[in-house]
Amino acid sequence: MTGLNVLLRKELREQWRTLRLPIVTIIFFVIGLISPVLAKYTPEIIEHAGGNIQITVPVPQMKDAIDQFIKNLGQVGPFAAILLAMGTVAREREHGTAAFVLSKPATRVAFLGAKFVALVVTLSVGVLAAGIAAYTYTAILFDPPPIAGFIACCLLLLIGIAVFVALTLLASTAIGSTLPAAGVGLGAYILMAIISAVPRLGQFTPLGLGDPAHALALGDAPPHLWTSLLASLVWIAVALIVTWLSFRNQEFGP
């Protein structure tokens, strides 16, 4: 892994200086902020929107805020992951900076590893910001969720998002072009969403982490926690191994 430290520092600096890290953090923070607000006031909005028609909406509870938070982050998170990862290798190949780095004493594993870790760090900061905002507003508008369970919930959501980082990184490396890589990442998300609706099969997708995350945040016993967690980690590991296999023999030049 020669060069990993240097490359990781460079990747993290790049995330900050190109404003990806601040933008992701702000977007995720807003997502965390509005989730409990939406859970609290959506029923009231619906009641008022009904006019003369009587609509009875259950009184919102803390679990609705959690539900809203997981749903929102479960959608925005993978999209952010795809947007961040789609050009990470492809862009460097297209612009020639990959050849600049790889003609120096840095291994290809370090090159890829630094990119994956930096993207996960960026998204971790985003999830942390979202978690803090969601927890605070949920506590203000409803009751405070159990803190340990809520942290575990956020970690599971982050792992689910990291699967899409790994899959899009694979596409970016194997295809070598930014937009097709985004297409593959998006296709993978849609496929996962379809599979996640299939009973018993859904728990093997990263979106299957939503159920145990929800239960943990409420302090309940999580269903299929280890199955979904292990499945997501396997998705990540397989995607990264295939990425490396694809990248290790790639040539840079005309």
Place this chain on the structure above:
Amino acid sequence: MGDAIVCQGLVKRYGEVTALDHLDLAVPQGSVFGFLGPNGAGKTTAIRLLTGLARPSDGQAEVAGYDVSGDSIALRRRISYLDQQPHFYDWMRGSELLEFAGQLFGIHGAALRTRVAEVLALTGIADAAERKVGGYSGGMRQRLGLAQALINQPDVLFLDEPVSSLDPAGRHDLLTIIDGLRSTITVFMSSHILADIERVCDRVAIINRGRLVVEASVEELQARYALPIVVVQVEQADPALLEALLGRIRAQPWASGVALDRDELRVGIHDRVDAGSELLRLLAESGVPVVRYEHVRPNLEDIFLRLVAGEETV
């Protein structure tokens, strides 16, 4: 001194296309070696193979004593590479990019700061060191490229068309720097600008369509391949008369070729004795006004064109 670069039967194929065809080459340590060829001849492919950015389809090569096909970190510690159109991270400052490159070579702390200052001064971009690379001009990028390539004090420096995108002043400055590297490191420099190669290189290899045509010192090439050349400068010549004159010269058995560059005719000669009187007679009969008639020593460009483009040109 031994050889810094040794290629034996080096081949690179891209599908059906053979970009490099059994290249045999030996580059002496400490020399400035010119790698000449027309566009698409295989110069960049050869450099990519020698720097480990591409893998040979066949044959082998060693650079600084390391096999280039092994994806060797040890090899990459001892070499450096400057692309013909260097691409860097635009968001970095110049000094930051050099520090990043130095850190990849394992240089840190005070040693790194000292080395960055040295290469900035050497390449003349110290004033722009704190500016973002994205705002650099083409010439400054090329200087930065050379600075980052020198950061590790390499044994072998690969330069792919290092001055082709520079203005005359930039070319002069960069070639002076390259000239100053002689005997301290080995420079392997590709180019299609023959005057630049002639100016700084000790030895030259010419490749065409992936194959090595010749490899020798510039003096050896001039001695071996140089046919006498007569330069005739004409003034305000009627194009029809000029065309007729060119045709008549081409038809002569003593002429190896003739080329017209603006108002200058370069006539290659097989037989100096016959040509001496015949060429003057043809010029006099042609009605083309002549302002200069001179026997010249062929330059590298003449030799290159003769070897690469065929006998028709001089």
